[in-house]
Amino acid sequence: MPETLSDVLIRHVRAGTIPGAVGAYGDDDPVAIGRVSPDGAEISPNAVFRIQSMTKAVTAVATLRLVQDGILALDDPxxxxxxxxxxxxxxPHPDAPLDEARPALRPITVRHLLTNTSGYGMMTTDSALRTAMVEAGVEAGAEPVPFGAQxxxxxxxxxxxxxxxGDGWRYHHSFGVLGILLGRVGHGTAEEVLRATVFDPxxxxxxxxxxxxGEEDRLLAAFRRTAEGLTQTEPAGAGFSVAPAPFDVSHSELVSTVADYRAFLRALRDGLLIERExxxxxxxxxxxxxxxxxxxxxxxxxxxxGWGYGVSIVTDGAHRGRFGWSGGLGTDxxxxxxxxxxxxxxxxEMDDRVFGLLGELQGVTGS
Known part of the structure; x- marks a missing residue:
């Protein structure tokens, strides 16, 4: 029998996959299941979360708004x-030695960034480029970015x-570049552009x-599963995601709430942020x-x-046409x-158990 969103979350809280979560399905009010930490208070529906890669959809929509307004074009270098x-x-290929690099055949465009085909991104093999990214401190991970945007x-x-x-696909880093681009195009910061094009509308x-x-107490702690259980990796109400930002974070990721993110998706769905085309x-x-x-x-x-602009696309099966994406700390x-x-x-932090939870969410039928 199909499960509801609440069914899935209750089961995974009881199993210790997560201490708690907030979710919303359809037009129903958000549900808050579990606690803010394994031994903490009950979680609130208006809790603030680090949404990590769910930022990509927001950045993509802001970029498309600039395209719609004629400020950018998709094929602009x-x-x-x-x-x-x-x-x-x-x-010549991702695993090649670094000394085989030669001038790129074409410039990086806005479209390449939106589709993760710029040539920048996470390396999945033990290549020379992966080693170089680690040594440069730019390999992607669950931790906050260590350097300012420049x-x-x-x-x-x-x-x-x-x-x-355009010749390959690698995840993540294109959107850090895209965030910096938004600030440059807007002659300010990425957040100012995001606020004008997405947040406020x-x-x-x-x-x-x-x-x-003044709302710091709503920010939850973040956890990683270890042999000892859930270990805190970022504090509640403090740390990198609390103002003031330590440096220009245009290449970084957002905090949000279930209510806010659903408002974003409704406005996107209804053509209130960018044209339906x-x-x-x-x-x-x-x-x-x-x-x-x-x-x-x-x-x-x-x-x-498949991959669209900042989101994954279901191209086959019962949910064909669905789009969405996840964040590395268990958001979806x-x-x-x-x-x-x-x-x-x-x-x-995403592991096999959290990944399994998010997979089960794809089959829920109500709140």
Whole structure:
């Protein structure tokens, strides 16, 4: 028998997968299940979460709004605003030695960033480029970014691309570059652009790179599962996500609430943020088959899955046409072709058990 959202969350709280979560399905009020920590108080529906890679959809919509307004074009080379990327070198293949890098065959465009095909991204094999990314401190991880936007971009620009722009797919780093691009194009900060194009129009009062001053106590702690159990990795009400930001965090990720993120998805679905034609493009698979290498992400990722602009796309099966994405601390959302929205937020670093929970959410039928 199909489970409801509450059924799945209650079962996983009892099993110790997560201490608690907040979720919303359809138009029902958010449900709050469990506690803020294994021995903490009951979780509140208005808790603030670190949403990590669910930021990508927001960044994508802000970018498409600038495209809609004629400020950017999808095939604009980004070096007009990011001169650091004006002459990238590219490897002939992702596992090649670094000394085989040669001038890239084409410039990086806005479209390449939106589709994770820029040549920047997570390396999945023990390659020379992966080693270089680790040594430069730019390998992706669950921890907050260690450098300000300019230093991060300079370190990325000093590395070769894993492939010529458009010829492959690698996750994550393109959206850090895209966040910096938003600030440059807007002649301010990425957050100012996000606020003008997405947060304010959608009514997202609790979303930003840091928690609103005076609301710090709503930010939950983050956890990682270890042999000793759930170990805190970021504190409640303090740390990197509390103002003031330690440096320019345009390349970083947001905090938000279930209510805010659902408001974002409703406004996107209803054509209130970008035109419906652009919404259709956002939720269409934009990655050519030749770029979908088996080793470009985790095994089996491309089976029945595509990538649009900042979101994954279900391309086959019962949920064909659904789009959504997850965050590395146990957050997830999807939007079905009929407009049904599901948003869930927890704060345990992704592992097999959390990944299993998020997989089960794909089959829920109500709140």
């Amino acid at each position: 980004v070096d007009a605003w990011l001169p650091e990327l004006s002459a990238p070198l590219a490897l 230093e991060w971009l300079d370190r990325m620009a000093a590395l070769p691309l894993a492939f010529d722009p 959608a009514g997202m009062v609790d979303t930003g790179f840091t928690v609103r001053p 652009l919404v259709a493009e956002l939720r269409r698979d934009q990655v050519p088959a030749a770029a979908k290498a088996e080793d470009s992400f985790f095994p089996g990722f491309w089976a029945g899955t 959302f999807f939007v079905d072709p009929d407009g049904t929205i599901c948003v869930v937020m927890a704060q345990v």
